[in-house]
Amino acid sequence: MMKLAGALLVLFAGTMIGYLQAARFAARPRQIRQLTHALQRLETEIQYGQTPLPEAIGRLAAIVQPPVSALFAEISETLSRADGTTVRECWDRTLRSGWSATSMKKPEMEAMLRLGATLGGSGREDQIKHIRLAMHQLQAEEVSARDEQHRYEKMSRSLGVLGAALVVIIML
Template structure:
């Protein structure tokens, strides 16, 4: 009886691990898409609204899911504070601290870090060019993420179930 309960728990745990990994593959393209929409909004704020960067980032956070919104809210709060930290330093520090909570990978992080190094330190036209460049880079990453999702999402689910079944068989 105890072996049966243990086998059921192992099977359940392995299956859930596979499903969690599959969900991560599914979440990455969604988060990139949200980030692309937010960057387009930032581009509008910089180009047409001429909104100060902290306010533009706070508005950007308003259209993002909470996982990403918290990063941009923290950057905006840091820029509003009188700590004297540069935009680049605050951007890099907060993105580096919060990036592991997202489903995104190093390519997306690199594009965002490059964008942060140019925001607030150059003219409006230069900032707009950097935002557009980040959008292009993220679009390429989104394509890659969708391909990974198609390849590995189903595989992850199957491996979770099959791996757990193998462990159960070895236990018996």
């Protein structure tokens, strides 16, 4: 009876690990799309609204879903404090500390870090050019992420179940 209960727990745990990994593959393209949409809104805010950067980034936090919204909310909050932190420092610190909560990978973070280096420190037209460049880079990464999702999502679920089944067979 104990062996059966242990086998069921191992099977359940392995299956859940596979499904969680598959969910990360599915979440990455969605989060990149959210980030691209947020950058489009930021471009609009800078170009037409001429909204101050902390307020514009705060609005971005309101339109995207977690965990991406948490990054923008933290940046906006830090910039609003006016403690002498530059936009670049705040952007870098927040992205580096909060990026692990997202399903996105290093190429997306590097594109966002490059964008953060120019925001608030150059003219409006230059900032818009850098935002568009970051959006193009993110769109290319989204295509790559969708390919990766199609390739590995089903495999992750199957490997979770099959790996757990192998452990159960070895246990018995």
